[in-house]
Amino acid sequence: MDILIRKELTEEYYKTEKVVKKAFLNEEYSDKKEHQLVNRIRKLDAFIPELSLLAIDQDNEIVGHILLSKITIVNDDKTVESLALAPVSVIPEHQKKGIGSQLIHAALKKAKEIGYHSVIVLGHKDFYPKFGFKQARLWNIQAPFDVPDEVFMAIELTENSLKNVQGVVHYSNAFSE
Numbered sequence: 111m112d113i114l115i116r117k118e119l120t121e122e123y124y125k126t127e128k129v130v131k132k133a134f135l136n137e138e139y140s141d142k143k144e145h146q147l148v149n150r151i152r153k154l155d156a157f158i159p160e161l162s163l164l165a166i167d168q169d170n171e172i173v174g175h176i177l178l179s180k181i182t183i184v185n186d187d188k189t190v191e192s193l194a195l196a197p198v199s200v201i202p203e204h205q206k207k208g209i210g211s212q213l214i215h216a217a218l219k220k221a222k223e224i225g226y227h228s229v230i231v232l233g234h235k236d237f238y239p240k241f242g243f244k245q246a247r248l249w250n251i252q253a254p255f256d257v258p259d260e261v262f263m264a265i266e267l268t269e270n271s272l273k274n275v276q277g278v279v280h281y282s283n284a285f286s287e
């Protein structure tokens with residue numbers, strides 16, 4: 111499906127959140143509150159407007175959204191900046207048409223362009239490896255909560271950027287409310 115991917119504008123925040131809510135409506139494991147997560151992230155330092163991207167269809171409607179926000183990976187007194195990919199949303203009637211994949215590719219590209227070196231995701235174990243994500247455990251990067259190894263993944267945006275990085279991921283407060 112032909113879509114345009116571009117940065118979200120401030121005046122689109124509310125519309126985007128409605129799209130996020132709609133995207134998760136049929137998801138069994140979802141708490142149906144992902145749109146509130148997006149809203150909370152926007153209010154924090156963790157928010158990077160350049161990494162809040164929209165998929166726009168030919169009628170100029172928002173059909174998908176992705177957000178990458180700041181996190182840290184902490185090991186004793188060493189803290190490394192990284193990004194969390196969460197959430198990515200495509201409205202149900204346009205899922206499985208490649209839009210989610212395009213949003214992920216675009217967001218990873220942009221994150222690299224603006225100087226980030228890695229991204230962490232908690233998500234479908236068969237979906238994210240298509241973009242190069244691998245189990246975070248390979249670098250000894252752990253989630254701050256109990257989660258199966260295969261769903262907690264990381265990607266290096268620049269070569270060997272996680273080589274000497276290990277520790278526990280610290281999410282922004284938006285994730286714990």
Ligand SMILES: CC(C)(COP(=O)(O)OP(=O)(O)OC[C@H]1O[C@@H](n2cnc3c(N)ncnc32)[C@H](O)[C@@H]1OP(=O)(O)O)[C@@H](O)C(=O)NCCC(=O)NCCS
Nearest residue numbers: 133134137197198199200205206207208209210211233237
């Ligand atoms: C998860 C989600 C973002 C993926 O977006 P999407 O646009 O449906 O994803 P894509 O179409 O790019 O890829 C999904 C599948 O469709 C396949 N696909 C891609 N392009 C396709 C096309 N043109 N025609 C048919 N299938 C296609 C992909 O290969 C992929 O296959 P898989 O099911 O074997 O992994 C979307 O389904 C969604 O919003 N789900 C609800 C919210 C959610 O769970 N978000 C993720 C957790 S944060």
